[in-house]
Amino acid sequence: MTAEFPRCAVCRVPIGPGQNVIFRIDGRVQHTECPKVICPVCELPVLPAQPIRREGERLVHANCWMRVYRTSR
Secondary structure, three states: OOOOOOOOOOOEEEEOOOOOOOEEOOOOOOOOOOOOOEOOOOOOOOOOOOOOOEEEOOOEEEHHHHHHHHOOO
């Protein structure tokens, strides 16, 4: 059995062992400095306030995901 690491409360990227984190008052964890996340569809940064979808472990803008989903049907 393997332990599942939490996701950052800000950037939603999984937190791995050895990374610097902050434990928040609400019980969630966040990176001290979040890594840059790039949408694989439009190649623009995924910002913390933007709606997202997951494609496996990759984060995709919700609009980009919907566009790909509609064209695949």
